[in-house]
Amino acid sequence: MAGYGDRDNSPPRRGRDNDNENDELPQPFDAKKLAPAKKRQRSTSPGGDTPRLQKRPGRRSRITDASREQARRAAEERERALEQEAPAVDPRRNIINDVVRAHYNAVPERGRDWRKTDSRIKGLRSFNNWVKSCIIQKFSPDEDHTPGALARGTHSDKKLLVLDIGCGKGGDLGKWQQAPQQVELYVGLDPADVSIDQARERYRSMANRGGHGGRGGRGGYGRRPQRLFDARFHTKDCFGETIGNIDIIRDVGFTQGQIAEHRGFDVVSMMFCMHYAFETEQKARQMLKNVAGALRKGGRFIGCIPNSDVIGSKVEKFNKQLKEKIEKKAKAEAEDKAKSTENPAKEEDGAKLDQEDGEVEEEGEVEGEETAQWSNDIYRVRFPGKTPEDGIFRPPFGWKYNFFLHEAVEEVPEYVVPWEAFRALAEDYNLELQYHKSFRDVWETEKDDRELGPLSERMGVRERHGGALLVSPEEMEAASFYVAFCFYRV
Numbered sequence: 200m201a202g203y204g205d206r207d208n209s210p211p212r213r214g215r216d217n218d219n220e221n222d223e224l225p226q227p228f229d230a231k232k233l234a235p236a237k238k239r240q241r242s243t244s245p246g247g248d249t250p251r252l253q254k255r256p257g258r259r260s261r262i263t264d265a266s267r268e269q270a271r272r273a274a275e276e277r278e279r280a281l282e283q284e285a286p287a288v289d290p291r292r293n294i295i296n297d298v299v300r301a302h303y304n305a306v307p308e309r310g311r312d313w314r315k316t317d318s319r320i321k322g323l324r325s326f327n328n329w330v331k332s333c334i335i336q337k338f339s340p341d342e343d344h345t346p347g348a349l350a351r352g353t354h355s356d357k358k359l360l361v362l363d364i365g366c367g368k369g370g371d372l373g374k375w376q377q378a379p380q381q382v383e384l385y386v387g388l389d390p391a392d393v394s395i396d397q398a399r400e401r402y403r404s405m406a407n408r409g410g411h412g413g414r415g416g417r418g419g420y421g422r423r424p425q426r427l428f429d430a431r432f433h434t435k436d437c438f439g440e441t442i443g444n445i446d447i448i449r450d451v452g453f454t455q456g457q458i459a460e461h462r463g464f465d466v467v468s469m470m471f472c473m474h475y476a477f478e479t480e481q482k483a484r485q486m487l488k489n490v491a492g493a494l495r496k497g498g499r500f501i502g503c504i505p506n507s508d509v510i511g512s513k514v515e516k517f518n519k520q521l522k523e524k525i526e527k528k529a530k531a532e533a534e535d536k537a538k539s540t541e542n543p544a545k546e547e548d549g550a551k552l553d554q555e556d557g558e559v560e561e562e563g564e565v566e567g568e569e570t571a572q573w574s575n576d577i578y579r580v581r582f583p584g585k586t587p588e589d590g591i592f593r594p595p596f597g598w599k600y601n602f603f604l605h606e607a608v609e610e611v612p613e614y615v616v617p618w619e620a621f622r623a624l625a626e627d628y629n630l631e632l633q634y635h636k637s638f639r640d641v642w643e644t645e646k647d648d649r650e651l652g653p654l655s656e657r658m659g660v661r662e663r664h665g666g667a668l669l670v671s672p673e674e675m676e677a678a679s680f681y682v683a684f685c686f687y688r689v
């Protein structure tokens with residue numbers, strides 16, 4: 200059984216003699232000892248004693264109790280209607296899932312050294328990792344977390360329960376070990392079984408090194424990594440089905456629709472993976488049901504997805520150019536026709552010439568076969584079908600494109616996540632938007648932060664002492680394809 204208590208899924212066990220607070224080996228998570236969710240208080244900065252400026256939705260939340268209940272009922276009704284509309288098993292959906300799973304299973308794990316030195320997109324890798332760290336650093340701590348409590352040895356701080364949906368090969372394990380508030384339990388879910396095995400292995404080797412991550416004791420964050428948390432990994436499609444039947448998720452607390460004051464996870468993270476859910480409304484709703492069901496009230500839903508504003512404006516530009524091209528061609532053809540009516544003999548000669556060259560266009564050939572695409576040296580986006588002329592994706596589901604990223608993603612089908620539609624849908628599941636920024640803007644606003652700025656240097660995003668950016672313009676263009684977000688479960 201792959202669930203809570205499953206030996207194979209559990210961290211290395213501590214011996215009785217080792218059982219002291221300073222030991223950095225993971226403590227097995229015990230759901231029975233879970234404290235109920237605490238009331239929210241003012242938040243503080245992860246790095247110092249100054250209060251965090253970010254205001255989190257609490258009593259100020261735009262979503263009132265009445266509208267929350269109304270949204271829940273509306274969501275339930277819509278889910279029921281969708282269930283009746285859709286066939287019980289959609290074979291097409293499973294084919295897409297298989298393609299995505301097979302792709303991620305096949306991506307080789309080349310190791311940290313290769314990623315940091317030989318990779319042609321090492322600047323982009325570092326930059327993406329830095330943005331993910333920023334989001335984890337900014338939004339993972341509870342509002343009443345006291346920075347430095349652990350360092351001061353008070354240990355009074357509550358520890359975090361983290362759910363990483365689409366965890367892949369466990370690339371964020373080290374980032375969670377460096378979170379400002381210590382993590383007690385990390386649960387990683389992903390449908391790619393090979394990736395899950397690699398994530399488990401990565402965790403094991405962290406534990407075997409005494410919980411020190413891969414950076415020889417001190418993390419890239421400049422401080423000593425915290426004690427390694429307990430971690431569980433499961434192979435799971437989190438968009439096509441409920442995650443409420445996984446033992447560890449149930450043990451932490453999962454609600455099916457109704458709002459309950461359960462313990463739940465403090466953070467659900469979905470890095471670079473939510474766009475696979477926007478294939479259908481049913482999947483997008485199932486994904487949000489899983490996120491909201493797993494989160495406690497006041498919990499945070501963090502992640503990053505492709506930027507629909509960028510996609511929309513590229514698509515609009517492409518369609519405008521295509522329209523101009525078609526109009527220009529139609530005009531030229533009309534002019535030719537007019538000329539040939541004036542002088543029929545000339546046209547016959549011309550047609551003959553074209554036929555000899557094999558260049559005569561078939562009658563009825565449509566120019567509009569061209570579809571939207573753009574690229575640079577390291578990434579490419581290609582829509583296989585027609586796209587909206589104004590770049591606004593309606594209805595908001597099923598807008599498939601193929602994404603290619605040098606060394607990382609080979610033409611995998613992804614789906615546009617139209618931002619406003621997603622934000623509105625999230626409200627149906629009591630998830631209120633707190634933060635939404637393009638990766639470029641995250642850089643602009645955080646690069647001089649007293650913790651995140653130096654972190655960018657240690658992570659290889661820029662040279663030391665505020666030096667040059669180590670991300671090429673092509674890599675920055677590819678990074679700008681993404682936005683980071685944070686929602687609060689209200």
Ligand SMILES: C[S@@+](CC[C@H](N)C(=O)[O-])C[C@H]1O[C@@H](n2cnc3c(N)ncnc32)[C@H](O)[C@@H]1O
Nearest residue numbers: 303365366367370391436437438470471472475
């Ligand atoms: C680009 S990788 C990101 C991995 C990891 N979050 C990271 O940031 O390194 C996208 C991940 O989404 C996962 N994924 C795709 N469909 C999924 C689904 N239905 N449920 C959960 N994860 C899914 C893939 O298997 C893959 O591991």
